[in-house]
Amino acid sequence: MRRYEMVVIITPDVADDDVDDAIERLIRRPVEGEGGTLDEVDNWGRKKLAYPIQKHLEGNYVLTRLQVDPQKTTELERGLQISEEVLRYLLIRLEE
Secondary structure (H helix, E strand, O other): OEEEEEEEEEOOOOOHHHHHHHHHHHHHHHHHHOOOEEEEEEEEEEEEEEEEEOOEEEEEEEEEEEEEOHHHHHHHHHHHHHOOOEEEEEEEEOOO
């Protein structure tokens, strides 16, 4: 198991009240389904984007710290790539 940090920008089409459900569905379930753990979830809220992404000018930023097997990260990333609710994400491995 390795430690990772991930920032996800969720589309502003998702209501502020539904962001927690999106986090559960897009991040928590896939990580825990692959045998990993979600250590920290920090919802930064709706922020203005530096440049338009898919014609959106703002997005809901979520910072997470997680532990998962390195071979399982591709499944997590694939789910984020095909989701229409995710504008961008960045997964970074943390040093041990």
